[in-house]
Amino acid sequence: MIAAVGRALPGIVALCLGALAARWFAALVGINELLLAIGLGVALANTVGVPDPLRVGMETHDVWLAAGIVLLGSSLTVGSVLETGSSVLLLVVAAVTGTVFIVEAVARNVAGVTERLGSLLAAGAGICGVSAVVAVGGAVRAKETQIAYAAGVVLLVDAVTIVVYPIVGSVLDLPGTVFGVWAGVSMLSTGPVVAVGFAHSEVAGEWATLTKLARNALIGAVALGYASYYARRGSGGPTSVRMLWANFPKFVLGFLAFVGLASVGVFAPEQRASMASAVDWLFLVAFVGLGTEIRVADLRRTGVVPALVVFTAVSIVSVLSLSVALAVF
Amino acid sequence: MDGDRIDGLGRRAIGRWCALDADWQGSLVALAIAAAVAFGVEIP
Numbered sequence: 001m002i003a004a005v006g007r008a009l010p011g012i013v014a015l016c017l018g019a020l021a022a023r024w025f026a027a028l029v030g031i032n033e034l035l036l037a038i039g040l041g042v043a044l045a046n047t048v049g050v051p052d053p054l055r056v057g058m059e060t061h062d063v064w065l066a067a068g069i070v071l072l073g074s075s076l077t078v079g080s081v082l083e084t085g086s087s088v089l090l091l092v093v094a095a096v097t098g099t100v101f102i103v104e105a106v107a108r109n110v111a112g113v114t115e116r117l118g119s120l121l122a123a124g125a126g127i128c129g130v131s132a133v134v135a136v137g138g139a140v141r142a143k144e145t146q147i148a149y150a151a152g153v154v155l156l157v158d159a160v161t162i163v164v165y166p167i168v169g170s171v172l173d174l175p176g177t178v179f180g181v182w183a184g185v186s187m188l189s190t191g192p193v194v195a196v197g198f199a200h201s202e203v204a205g206e207w208a209t210l211t212k213l214a215r216n217a218l219i220g221a222v223a224l225g226y227a228s229y230y231a232r233r234g235s236g237g238p239t240s241v242r243m244l245w246a247n248f249p250k251f252v253l254g255f256l257a258f259v260g261l262a263s264v265g266v267f268a269p270e271q272r273a274s275m276a277s278a279v280d281w282l283f284l285v286a287f288v289g290l291g292t293e294i295r296v297a298d299l300r301r302t303g304v305v306p307a308l309v310v311f312t313a314v315s316i317v318s319v320l321s322l323s324v325a326l327a328v329f
Numbered sequence: 330m331d332g333d334r335i336d337g338l339g340r341r342a343i344g345r346w347c348a349l350d351a352d353w354q355g356s357l358v359a360l361a362i363a364a365a366v367a368f369g370v371e372i373p
Contacts, residue, residue: 004343004347005343060351062351062352062355063351063354063355063358064355064358065355066351066352066354066355066356066358066359067354067355067356067359067362068355068359069355070355070356070359070360071359071362071363074363246350249352250350250352250353250356251352251356253356254352254355254359254360258359258363267366270371271366271367274366274370274371274372275362275363275366275372277372277373278362278366278372281372282358
């Protein structure tokens with residue numbers, strides 16, 4: 001057990017050093033520190049590669065991202081969430097449903113992708129990236145190769161949207177709430193959504209996170225829907241509450257708990273400021289690690305047709321959700 | 330004796346920590362930071 005801590009420590013120290021370097025260099029050259037942190041990770045992974053002694057610790061980036069999201073709840077209140085929350089919720093449900101149907105339709109009728117792979121791509125694009133792919137993969141008894149394939153497509157789309165969304169946000173000069181809701185509704189994985197949101201502005205980051213968490217919470221409903229669809233056709237796997245719970249993003253509950261605590265005034269203003277600083281540091285550390293997951297060689301192995309299917313759906317939903325966000329917020 | 334007990338507790342705690350998934354680990358990290366802030370730790 002002590003050895004497990006020892007194995008993780010060098011990589012965690014490297015993530016912290018990367019975060020410090022990103023903050024220092026970003027201030028020096030005037031680039032956004034979160035995007036720079038991701039860039040540092042990408043540069044390391046795609047040049048010399050992540051050294052073996054650092055690998056275990058660097059893979060802990062999910063822990064720091066979850067911690068940052070939970071703590072972020074302390075900067076919001078139930079009142080501020082309810083103000084625009086109902087419109088966001090409607091947009092989230094519409095976007096998830098729309099994405100799933102578009103990917104399924106294009107995959108089956110146009111691209112000729114196998115039914116199960118199409119369902120995995122639809123879940124990954126509609127909900128929360130790789131977690132949704134794994135959850136639905138279990139529910140529809142997909143092959144491991146199909147799960148790996150769909151997860152690869154999700155990572156490819158993540159890599160592209162991390163670059164494209166900040167550019168579009170800047171060119172169109174989108175307000176923080178609009179950009180945040182748009183990114184939260186139409187990008188795929190949670191890490192990149194949070195990164196581009198906070199890279200745009202504090203407000204955009206909060207709304208991007210909130211919107212994405214609402215989307216993530218639908219993972220159970222989509223996995224159950226797919227499970228019952230495939231079960232009716234006699235080709236699904238057993239879906240248990242335990243399996244759904246295992247794939248449910250639990251940090252959503254921690255985030256809501258902190259929103260609740262902040263709403264009843266548990267945190268003093270100076271404590272909220274300290275926790276906001278902690279969130280910044282946690283995201284910086286997480287994003288250095290997240291960057292190391294973007295490996296160009298792996299992305300090249302992703303099939304062109306499945307990637308095109310997801311890119312088509314994300315493009316359609318992205319344009320539609322941006323139009324709605326601009327009209328509503 | 331006390332040293333052995335503390336060592337045992339530490340090992341059990343690390344064991345339980347390693348058995349948690351990233352979501353729970355992250356939530357506990359957040360809780361620890363919030364507790365530290367509540368006790369007066371300032372994060373720059």
